[in-house]
Amino acid sequence: MPHSPADDRFAETLAQALPEGRLRRAEPRYLEEPRGLWTGAPAWVARPESAEEVAAILRACNAARVGVVPYGGGTGLVGGQIVEAGQPSALILSLEKMNAIRAVYPEENVLIAEAGAILADVQAAARDVDRLFPLSLASEGSARIGGLLATNAGGVNVLRYGNTRDLVLGLEAVLPDGQIWHGLRRLRKDNTGYDLRHLLIGAEGTLGVITAASLKLSPIPAxxxxxxxxxxxxxxxxxxxxxxxxxxxxxxxxxxxxxxxxxxxxxxxxxxxxxxxxxxxxxxxxxxxxxxxxxxxxxxxxxxxxxxxxxxxxxxxxxxxxxxxxxxxxxxxxxxxEANRLIGAIASHDISLPLGAIPDFVIRGREVIAGLGAFRINCFGHLGDGNLHYNIFPAPGRSRKEHAKQREDIKRALHDLVHEMGGSVSAEHGIGRLKVGDMERYGDPAKLWAMRSIKDALDPNGIMNPGAVVPPVSG
Missing domain, CATH: 3.30.70.2190 (Alpha-Beta Plaits)
Structure with a gap:
């Protein structure tokens, strides 16, 4: 569906609906992503300080059919936070000002945090009451809770505590038309119909904007x-x-x-x-x-x-x-x-497999790569939950630039093997824009139909993170 640009005229209209200072030109940090695969087009960034302000922004964008890209800490690795240059400009919606720890209930093992709270700060708030928030990953000093929930991040403790979605009791979120869902509950049991919490977690901002979450805490091991x-x-x-x-x-x-x-x-x-x-x-x-x-x-x-x-x-x-x-x-x-980045990977893969298939995959994967040329492989990751980072590097003395044209062939060959062996081509990083083609190639047709139907129902104007996660209908 065609979108109107988030141009200066729209920005002027939106600014009138918000308190002063909430809207400004996007700085370079909003237009970059860690792997340097994309550079975003010049844009406006809105930085609301409440769910009500997020609602006002989405109402304005929905009415004008202006795309919205929710932005957390900018640490995502699949381009979900970037609208490429050449596409209709979208409004960047940063939750960085909504960073409060609203409440902690140590006797319930619950902490309520706003979406802009940095993971390390949530971990510290839990430790202050002798509790553990077990989500842990390399970017925890800059990754924000909203983005982590939107991508259902993994990390090193999934084996014991589960993915991010397993650490959430309730959400506060704003839907594309500006309605606020007040689902910020602390209940362990709640069988009242569809679970919107799990619909929004992992949706990468394509169905709405998470503004706060009730998070599960655990005892700190002695x-x-x-x-x-x-x-x-x-x-x-x-x-x-x-x-x-x-x-x-x-x-x-x-x-x-x-x-x-x-x-x-x-x-x-x-x-x-x-x-x-x-x-x-x-x-x-x-x-x-x-x-x-x-x-x-x-x-x-x-x-x-x-x-x-x-x-x-x-x-x-x-x-x-x-x-x-x-x-x-x-x-x-x-x-x-860090060492991988300094060496320079030709292709990086975030994959998961049934545990029993991993030994065979390592052998077959090596054979597949050898058939494409002389490369080095660095295979490492969270074996306990079946998540491997399978990265391909040039031979010593060669550079990644020399193999740039082979990147897609390498990715296709590895992902075909993963799919054949009953695995997933996205274990913990999400789909973003990088893997939309993979989603279409390997996705179950019934699942894709359901995803598109849900997207059309909740976001009929297609304003939420356009171009991310959900493959367009071909033809």
Whole structure:
């Protein structure tokens, strides 16, 4: 559906409906995204301070058929926060001024935060009342709650606590026509019809704007243990995960798979990261456990290692003896993406697979890539929930620019394999604009029909994040 531009004339009209200072020209930071794949066109940005002001903005945009791009911390990796130059200009709607922690109910394990609250601040507010908000990811110092909910972000603790949608009890949101949904409840059970909460979470701003959320908190584990264990490959790692679960149940909060390529990249580009092993292993896992009072995490990890060694699942291991050493272990995992950027990936893939299919995928994926040329592969990620980051790099001495024309062929070949093996081509980053074509290629026809129907019903003028997530009807 054609949209009117968010031009100066529209901005002048919108400014009259808002308090002074809410509308201004977009600075460069609103027009950029972390991977540098897109640059947004010059635009206006609205920065409301209440749900009522968001409602006024959406009413004006809906009446004028002006597109709206909700903007959180700008950390998204699939272009959901960017309208490319050459497209009709859209209004950027930033929630950064709506950043309050409205209330904390420690006895209920609930915290209510506005959409503009930064994740690290929500984590700190939970810690202040001796609670844990377990969502954790690399961008937590700048990512905002609204964007995290809109993309259903994952992170390193999904194995124990679930994705972002699993951490939400209720929402306050503004629908495309300006209606405010007052769904900011603290209930654990609420069977009153369709669950709009889960419809809006993961919709990437295409169905409305989340303005606040009731978030689940958890007790802080009394003791935490961290270890690195060397395995022969993903198959042994999965058996180790099964053994760990049989010994410690749901106490495992993270189980991260890494390979030697990541260590090599760190040594080359980020030498301040302490290499954990004297001799770099081909595959290893990082395990973190959180146990209740009276239980010793280090002892539990030692028992796990001893039994795994006896079963031939591990060949070496390190158990952190201090928080500083645990931080060093985590630095290896958390700075691999930085090393990847410095090396320069030709193609990056955020995929998920059934756990049992991962070992075979690693073998078949290597064969697929080898058939396309001489490349390096850095495969790492959240093995416990089946989410791998499978990134392709040029051979030593070559640059990513030399392979720019192969990027789409690499992506297509890998995604075809993932789809064939019952996986998903978007595990935790969302669809945005980057993967709309993938959505159309691999999406179930009935699901796509339902998505388009829901979009048309709630947003008949198509103003919400136009061009993102929902593939257009072909023909």
């Amino acid at each position: 003791g935490t243990g961290t270890a690195l264990m060397v395995v022969d490959g993903p198959g042994a790692a999965l058996k180790l995960l099964s053994l760990a679960r049989s010994q410690m149940g749901e106490a495992i909060s993270a189980f991260e798979l890494m390979q030697r390529t990541g260590l090599d990249f760190l040594a080359e580009t980020v030498p301040d990261v302490r290499q954990p092993f004297a001799e770099r292993p081909d595959w290893f896992v990082l395990i973190e456990v959180g146990l209740a009072k009276g239980l010793d995490p280090a002892e539990a990890l030692e028992q796990l290692f001893a039994e795994a060694l006896e079963q031939g699942l591990v060949s070496d291991g390190l158990i952190a003896q201090s928080q500083a050493q645990a931080d060093d272990f985590w630095a290896v995992r958390e700075r691999i993406p």
